[in-house]
Amino acid sequence: SRNPYRTLSGTSRLAGVMGWPVSHSKSPRLHGYWLAKYGIDGCYMPLPVEPENFQAALISLRNLGFSGVNVTIPQKEMAMPECDELSDRARRIGAVNTVTFAKDGRLLGDNTDGFGFLENLRQEAPDIAFASGPAVVLGAGGACRAVLVALLDEGCPEIRLANRTRKRAEDVAAEIKDPRIKVIDWPVAPDALDGASLVVNTTSLGMVGQPKLEIDLSGLPQTALVTDIVYAPLMTDLLVQAKARGNPIVDGLGMLLHQARPGFHRWFGIDPEVTQELRDFVLSPD
Ligand code: ATR
Secondary structure (H helix, E strand, O other), rough: OOOOOOOOOOOOOEEEEEOOOOOOOOOOHHHHHHHHHOOOOEEEEEEEEHHHHHHHHHHHHHHHOOOOOEOOOOOOOOHHHHOOOOOHHHHOOOOEEEEEOOOOOEEEEEEEEEHHHHHHHHOOOOOOOOOOOOOOEEOOOOOHHHHHHHHOOOOOOOOOOOOOHHHHHHHHHHHHHHOOOOEEOOOHHHHHHOOOOOOEEOOOOOOOOOOOOOOOHOOOOOOOOOOOOOOOOOOHHHHHHHHHHHOOEEEEHHHHHHOOOHHHHHHHOOOOOHHHHHHHHOOOOO
């Protein structure tokens, strides 16, 4: 390269991730890896923005010539009304995680979490028709909606939705309004797993520092794919239990990596690859 010091210039493309706090975000490491790998003249930075400054900061980033930003907790819902245009999936999920600043100054909002969820399963379990039968989805928080919309779009014939607070699951089902979503009891009884082809944990249970997810998988077909959106640890108790009884499993790290691809593609011009080396790099300390 003619610029071995990777200094920025007036034509460098700029992007980042807004959140509060944002220091824990793996996105700068992830995008930084791809920028270096593909030799792109660009920069992706953490952008700590207090919620009360969110709107002003978003407009400022556009005015500063940024290509776009990712938006993380707690600003995913706040970004929706600020966008001039929303993708169909962002509207249905009810949250925005990727904002692109168009040439004409308009803010285009998208949500790539469901795409990341599906792409991870397609890459890690290419031979499994995970959406061909009923899916059991645990949790009714922010992450669950992206998973539900993705599975419905994938043609999943039935989704059994279970959440500790049943009302939240009923509210999500009422908002997404698809008769294939059926709210079931929490905790999940063994017969609720009958005939399922997929089990997804979208709760925070099993994450480091959180209680573990208690579930009896004895009613689950051994062919069913079991996946978790938790990736710290990579092998949650759910995945350990599923693997021990012979089910195929996919961990949650790939969802994080794949959800970043559409933003990177739009802002920097290349649809980047998710590899084992990237997985190792994103998880390594420093
Ligand atoms: P996010 O938006 O990141 O998904 P969230 O909205 O706080 O986070 O959702 C967390 C999910 O984990 C919810 O489904 C929550 O269940 P409730 O709706 O009943 O709160 C679930 N969850 C968290 N701690 C739990 C626990 N100890 N037992 C059962 N479910 C739990």
